[in-house]
Amino acid sequence: MTNNTAKYIIVGAGLSGLTSAYVLNKQGETDFLVLESRNRIGGRILTDNNIDFGATWFQNHHQNVIDLLDEIVVDKFHQFNKGKSVLVYSTMAPAHYFENDPSTPSAFRIAGGTTAMIQELAKTNADKIKTKTTVLEVNDNDNGVSVITDKGEFKAEKVIITIPPRIATRISFSPGLPEMLTKTMENTHTWMSNAIKVGITFKNPFWKDKKLSGTLIGQVGAVTELYDHSNINEDRFALMGFVNEGLRDVSEKERKTRILEHLQKFLGAEVLDYITYQEKDWSQDKNTSCDTIKSIYMSPRYGDSKFKEFYVNGKVLFSGAETSPVYGGYMDGAIYSGVVAAKNILEK
Numbered sequence: 001m002t003n004n005t006a007k008y009i010i011v012g013a014g015l016s017g018l019t020s021a022y023v024l025n026k027q028g029e030t031d032f033l034v035l036e037s038r039n040r041i042g043g044r045i046l047t048d049n050n051i052d053f054g055a056t057w058f059q060n061h062h063q064n065v066i067d068l069l070d071e072i073v074v075d076k077f078h079q080f081n082k083g084k085s086v087l088v089y090s091t092m093a094p095a096h097y098f099e100n101d102p103s104t105p106s107a108f109r110i111a112g113g114t115t116a117m118i119q120e121l122a123k124t125n126a127d128k129i130k131t132k133t134t135v136l137e138v139n140d141n142d143n144g145v146s147v148i149t150d151k152g153e154f155k156a157e158k159v160i161i162t163i164p165p166r167i168a169t170r171i172s173f174s175p176g177l178p179e180m181l182t183k184t185m186e187n188t189h190t191w192m193s194n195a196i197k198v199g200i201t202f203k204n205p206f207w208k209d210k211k212l213s214g215t216l217i218g219q220v221g222a223v224t225e226l227y228d229h230s231n232i233n234e235d236r237f238a239l240m241g242f243v244n245e246g247l248r249d250v251s252e253k254e255r256k257t258r259i260l261e262h263l264q265k266f267l268g269a270e271v272l273d274y275i276t277y278q279e280k281d282w283s284q285d286k287n288t289s290c291d292t293i294k295s296i297y298m299s300p301r302y303g304d305s306k307f308k309e310f311y312v313n314g315k316v317l318f319s320g321a322e323t324s325p326v327y328g329g330y331m332d333g334a335i336y337s338g339v340v341a342a343k344n345i346l347e348k
């Protein structure tokens with residue numbers, strides 16, 4: 001392997017790409033590179049200031065996440081939900097307060113934030129990951145594949161593209177991809193690319209003192225979902241949730257005012273006594289989102305069978321959460337597709 005040449009190139013250092021890299025390494029294959037356009041790894045997994053602004057939760061049935069965390073030895077813990085939760089379902093009626101059923105286990109979170117899984121997964125392959133490198137073209141030639149990036153040319157025998165299918169249509173392929181595949185890629189919504197998250201940290205978990213869980217579900221209002229987001233050791237306290245997309249186009253200042261007013265109404269004036277306040281609108285992030293924002297709240301059917309084939313004369317394979325027939329769009333799907341892609345490319 002020279003600096004810009006490797007047997008395999010993985011495009012994208014999100015959960016799927018890093019899983020493929022991890023599996024290749026585990027199988028004894030170390031001749032690969034991972035090219036990532038952002039200046040960080042993780043893709044739609046982003047923990048900042050102890051707050052998960054991207055993926056957070058998984059459930060008992062997400063076996064691929066559970067197995068991976070066990071293997072790389074990263075702890076999980078239950079989402080805090082003790083106490084009264086708030087349901088805001090109408091502008092006319094008062095909010096409804098309810099207790100969660102203690103016999104139903106809550107979702108899991110990752111100790112240290114979801115990024116802890118990414119850091120651990122990438123650890124052994126850190127020298128093979130090139131950030132700030134955007135792939136622009138993938139061209140077949142007699143000797144393999146030429147991968148043109150904004151940092152120059154890379155060469156490989158085979159390439160795994162793990163970036164969301166709709167974003168991957170920005171890459172020029174030669175020979176070109178079949179029209180049906182391009183159409184499918186264009187129509188594949190990037191899960192959660194429309195989400196706006198808010199994370200607020202506090203000195204004290206004042207909601208717990210009031211016997212509130214910190215959960216607020218709102219069909220109306222500035223915040224559609226909010227949860228306690230304190231850390232596993234319960235010594236750093238936060239609330240995190242999803243912002244009503246109706247507030248996307250108001251000014252930053254107004255959005256913040258309306259969010260804090262809304263939370264103050266249901267959790268108390270202590271909300272205003274925060275340490276930090278941050279938002280992340282994924283629709284504005286060009287490495288996840290495209291120009292047309294589609295607000296989709298139910299996971300669409302992912303894992304089109306066309307993503308199982310090799311393209312560009314058998315040298316390019318697509319992977320990533322949206323290509324997965326297993327829990328497509330979710331972390332579980334990203335891991336599943338990453339494992340399958342690594343195995344398929346080794347077997348080809």
Ligand SMILES: Cc1cc2nc3c(=O)[nH]c(=O)nc-3n(C[C@H](O)[C@H](O)[C@H](O)COP(=O)(O)OP(=O)(O)OC[C@H]3O[C@@H](n4cnc5c(N)ncnc54)[C@H](O)[C@@H]3O)c2cc1C
Pocket residue numbers: 011012013014015016017035036037038041042043044045053054055056057058133134135136162163164167171191192193195196197282287288319320321322329330331332334
């Ligand atoms: C707000 C939000 C909340 C979520 N909540 C949950 C949750 O609670 N539970 C759950 O299971 N899932 C959740 N998800 C989904 C989860 O984040 C994804 O399933 C998973 O992270 C996808 O991983 P991936 O590797 O397939 O894709 P990505 O993470 O999108 O990785 C693709 C990578 O490719 C890079 N890239 C893009 N274009 C190029 C290019 N031209 N050249 C090189 N690199 C490029 C990107 O920068 C990115 O790093 C959430 C997502 C978001 C955004």
